Amino acid sequence: MQAEYRPQDGAAPVLSLRGIVKTFPGVRALGGVQLDLYPGQVTALIGENGAGKSTIVKILTGIYQPDEGEILVDGRRVALPTAQAAGEAGVTAIHQETVLFDELTVAENIFIGHAPRNRWGLIDRRAMRGRARAILDGIGADLNPAVRLRDLGIASKHLVAIARALSIDARVVIMDEPTAALSHKEIAELYDLVEKLKAQGKAILFISHKFDEIFRIADRWTVFRDGQFVDQGLMQDVAEADLVRMMVGRSVDQIYPKRPARIGEPVLTVAGYSHPTEFADITFTLHRGEILGFYGLVGAGRSEVMQALFGITRPSKGACRIEGKVRVIRSPAQAVEAGIVYVPEDRGRQGAVKGLPIFQNVTLPSLARTSRVGFLRLTEEFALAREYTQRLDLRAASLDQDVALLSGGNQQKVVIAKWLATRPRVIILDEPTKGIDIGSKAAVHDFMSELAAQGLSVIMVSSEIPEVLGMSDRVIVMREGRIAGEFAGERMTPENLVRAAVGLDRSAPPPGEGEAA
Amino acid sequence: MTTAINGRHIPDRLTSPAARALKSWEGLLLVVAVAIFILNALASPYFLDPWNLSDASFNFTEKAMIAFAMAMLIVAGEIDLSVGAIIALVSTVMGLAMTLGTPTPVLVLLGLGTGLLCGAFNGLLVAGFGLPSIVVTIGTMSLFRGISYIVLGDGAFTGYPESFAWFGQGYVFWVITVELVIFALAALVFGVLLHRTSLGRMVYAIGNNATAARFSGIRVERVRFILFLLTGLMSGIAAICLTSRLGSTRPSIAAGFELEVVTIVVLGGVSILGGSGSVLGVVLAALVMGLVTFGLGLLNVPGIVMSIVTGALLIAVIAIPRLWAMARRR
Numbered sequence: 088m089q090a091e092y093r094p095q096d097g098a099a100p101v102l103s104l105r106g107i108v109k110t111f112p113g114v115r116a117l118g119g120v121q122l123d124l125y126p127g128q129v130t131a132l133i134g135e136n137g138a139g140k141s142t143i144v145k146i147l148t149g150i151y152q153p154d155e156g157e158i159l160v161d162g163r164r165v166a167l168p169t170a171q172a173a174g175e176a177g178v179t180a181i182h183q184e185t186v187l188f189d190e191l192t193v194a195e196n197i198f199i200g201h202a203p204r205n206r207w208g209l210i211d212r213r214a215m216r217g218r219a220r221a222i223l224d225g226i227g228a229d230l231n232p233a234v235r236l237r238d239l240g241i242a243s244k245h246l247v248a249i250a251r252a253l254s255i256d257a258r259v260v261i262m263d264e265p266t267a268a269l270s271h272k273e274i275a276e277l278y279d280l281v282e283k284l285k286a287q288g289k290a291i292l293f294i295s296h297k298f299d300e301i302f303r304i305a306d307r308w309t310v311f312r313d314g315q316f317v318d319q320g321l322m323q324d325v326a327e328a329d330l331v332r333m334m335v336g337r338s339v340d341q342i343y344p345k346r347p348a349r350i351g352e353p354v355l356t357v358a359g360y361s362h363p364t365e366f367a368d369i370t371f372t373l374h375r376g377e378i379l380g381f382y383g384l385v386g387a388g389r390s391e392v393m394q395a396l397f398g399i400t401r402p403s404k405g406a407c408r409i410e411g412k413v414r415v416i417r418s419p420a421q422a423v424e425a426g427i428v429y430v431p432e433d434r435g436r437q438g439a440v441k442g443l444p445i446f447q448n449v450t451l452p453s454l455a456r457t458s459r460v461g462f463l464r465l466t467e468e469f470a471l472a473r474e475y476t477q478r479l480d481l482r483a484a485s486l487d488q489d490v491a492l493l494s495g496g497n498q499q500k501v502v503i504a505k506w507l508a509t510r511p512r513v514i515i516l517d518e519p520t521k522g523i524d525i526g527s528k529a530a531v532h533d534f535m536s537e538l539a540a541q542g543l544s545v546i547m548v549s550s551e552i553p554e555v556l557g558m559s560d561r562v563i564v565m566r567e568g569r570i571a572g573e574f575a576g577e578r579m580t581p582e583n584l585v586r587a588a589v590g591l592d593r594s595a596p597p598p599g600e601g602e603a604a
Numbered sequence: 605m606t607t608a609i610n611g612r613h614i615p616d617r618l619t620s621p622a623a624r625a626l627k628s629w630e631g632l633l634l635v636v637a638v639a640i641f642i643l644n645a646l647a648s649p650y651f652l653d654p655w656n657l658s659d660a661s662f663n664f665t666e667k668a669m670i671a672f673a674m675a676m677l678i679v680a681g682e683i684d685l686s687v688g689a690i691i692a693l694v695s696t697v698m699g700l701a702m703t704l705g706t707p708t709p710v711l712v713l714l715g716l717g718t719g720l721l722c723g724a725f726n727g728l729l730v731a732g733f734g735l736p737s738i739v740v741t742i743g744t745m746s747l748f749r750g751i752s753y754i755v756l757g758d759g760a761f762t763g764y765p766e767s768f769a770w771f772g773q774g775y776v777f778w779v780i781t782v783e784l785v786i787f788a789l790a791a792l793v794f795g796v797l798l799h800r801t802s803l804g805r806m807v808y809a810i811g812n813n814a815t816a817a818r819f820s821g822i823r824v825e826r827v828r829f830i831l832f833l834l835t836g837l838m839s840g841i842a843a844i845c846l847t848s849r850l851g852s853t854r855p856s857i858a859a860g861f862e863l864e865v866v867t868i869v870v871l872g873g874v875s876i877l878g879g880s881g882s883v884l885g886v887v888l889a890a891l892v893m894g895l896v897t898f899g900l901g902l903l904n905v906p907g908i909v910m911s912i913v914t915g916a917l918l919i920a921v922i923a924i925p926r927l928w929a930m931a932r933r934r
Contacts, residue, residue, distance in 0.1 A: 419820070420823050428821075429819070436815055438816060440813045440820070442811075447805060447809070451822065454802040454806070455802070461803065462796075463805060473614065484614075484615075485616060485617055485618045486615070486616050487618065505820065
């Protein structure tokens with residue numbers, strides 16, 4: 088174990104990047120950026136989606152090779168041609184979604200690829216378990232190393248992922264949005280872990296979109312914008328507004344752009360929607376021009392209800408009317424025909440079709456319109472794709488570019504553009520701004536208000552209270568698969584929402600009351 | 605819209621499709637095909653004889669017909685290993701009908717119908733019940749050919765009417781065989797289908813990410829069913845040509861066809877994982893395979909060595925892009 092380490096100002100960086108350039112076909116992801124990581128300090132890397140943060144992480148972990156520039160460890164130039172080389176140079180990463188193996192034990196997951204060996208070259212299970220125990224203790228995780236991973240909950244799996252990152256003797260720890268999927272309690276534990284790592288003298292690169300978090304745990308900051316280095320400095324010398332300005336290159340109005348809505352007649356009426364396991368007795372009405380927020384804890388069944396409305400899962404009971412007509416929706420294709428579209432939370436798997444170019448993603452549900460008797464018309468497709476991607480301020484090299492090369496926020500814009508191009512009546516947005524930066528977030532919010540003002544009905548599933556309160560005309564709170572309350576006007580307060588979501592609010596009105604005024 | 609004013613202009617394309625094609629797999633295949641053609645011409649004085657070349661085209665025409673439909677299936681992330689067995693069953697059905705004195709047009713319709721039915725059966729199992737296509741078609745491979753064996757035993761159907769011989773032995777013009785014309789038409793139809801229609805676009809979307817395709821409102825199961833139907837139909841057409849050319853039906857007809865068809869498809873640059881590939885690549889791959897087999901035949905290379913050569917060719921051709929990419933990363 089390392090001795091207690093006291094960071095001093097003026098200490099030399101343990102790892103530095105100088106003039107890093109990385110280009111992909113048609114995109115310059117990084118145009119000569121620099122970064123310095125100091126021992127015993129947390130450096131926050133701040134930037135919008137597409138600023139080049141993920142690319143820098145991949146360069147540091149040996150997945151990408153920079154086209155130009157140098158990587159210095161202790162002032163010596165090194166190359167990181169493989170993930171293994173990065174590990175040997177002392178760089179490790181805790182990713183947003185680390186791939187773990189359900190059928191292996193905790194210890195096997197932690198040491199996969201570098202398990203301790205005995206003298207015959209076989210895996211030394213006892214040593215592996217002992218060292219796994221030591222690492223788990225070091226991060227305060229009370230887990231049995233011999234347990235299979237599939238028997239653990241999500242939070243414990245996350246701890247295993249962290250333990251795995253720390254199982255190599257790292258001097259530089261990269262944390263890429265480590266709190267994105269965590270509860271409050273787990274986030275507090277993660278902060279403790281960061282403090283422990285700092286005390287051990289490790290240099291930490293912390294990537295996050297949450298400013299409160301950055302101000303709480305970071306010592307230094309570095310801002311990237313559009314693949315360029317903007318500036319760096321000490322946290323104590325900077326204000327939030329300055330960072331935001333540097334990130335977006337303009338000042339962002341933090342106030343939600345919700346406009347007074349003109350709410351019209353009912354568009355979607357859901358009555359008694361039930362599912363054998365996921366939700367029960369869901370009844371609500373959505374009006375023209377309305378933004379209806381769905382709030383609840385993770386696992387409250389909100390996404391499941393939305394996916395049933397979109398025809399992914401079938402409700403066992405209940406009816407759905409659109410503009411007064413009963414519609415039976417058994418597939419997404421039928422939902423789209425009925426005018427309901429769904430922007431999923433799981434962008435990577437369910438949203439964009441990676442491998443297809445941007446314009447083909449946008450026109451995918453509108454092929455009947457852009458083609459003639461089944462034959463594609465590329466001019467029409469490009470026209471449609473151009474119209475909607477420009478409305479959403481997409482950043483891309485060309486419309487012929489693979490969506491996989493876009494940042495998360497821009498992929499989200501492609502998915503939204505795809506649905507708007509179908510001219511829907513109802514658009515369901517499932518955690519539309521999760522994991523995207525402030526700039527893209529504001530663009531999505533702005534656009535949502537715009538759509539509602541044009542008479543589209545919007546359902547927004549969100550777990551962020553400021554977003555729900557800032558954007559919604561009315562909020563439905565779900566808990567354990569049921570509607571736990573409905574709030575509008577003055578009753579739409581953070582306290583009411585949270586009480587209903589956790590089950591404290593016994594006095595919540597039954598569904599149906601408190602309809603939008 | 606305020607956002608429309610802020611929206612940046614994004615160009616449609618940066619590289620033209622033509623520029624892309626030059627650097628593509630298809631470009632490489634074309635070079636390989638030309639090289640083999642020249643090598644063959646130098647190696648044997650009989651190679652350049654038009655009638656020899658015409659005869660040699662039978663090496664690939666029947667397999668290539670199926671390969672076009674198979675290419676669409678594989679782009680969509682599915683596979684059909686029962687195509688050889690479908691040929692056996694189709695040929696057996698036609699043979700049975702022939703012994704009852706059925707006229708040629710009806711034989712052809714029966715062949716097409718049986719092919720479609722077999723495809724529909726595969727499609728139902730895969731798209732309807734959600735079973736993995738590799739398992740389903742390994743099963744139907746035994747099933748279809750098994751029926752053929754039960755009907756025929758050690759025997760064979762011979763004595764097809766003379767008019768039936770046109771499909772496999774006839775010429776449309778000079779050295780241009782009927783099969784070559786069917787091959788060319790099939791290439792055209794499937795080229796348009798995969799690259800110029802909504803169905804083709806959906807096939808690519810499903811092959812790249814079936815979940816996202818479903819979440820985009822595509823009727824994924826319907827598309828999969830259609831693709832199996834098309835593969836069944838093309839196997840039916842190939843069965844008519846092959847039976848007509850051989851003039852007889854044995855239960856072992858077209859044994860091992862499925863692997864050669866898949867070889868052509870993969871050689872043609874279609875990713876075995878789905879999501880990419882082109883019909884042009886499959887056409888070129890069929891020509892390369894045909895030229896290699898013919899060239900080796902002219903040099904009196906025995907069949908077993910030939911299969912070693914085609915196997916090596918397939919592995920080499922799949923390994924080249926990998927090695928190329930690794931070399932470029934250095």
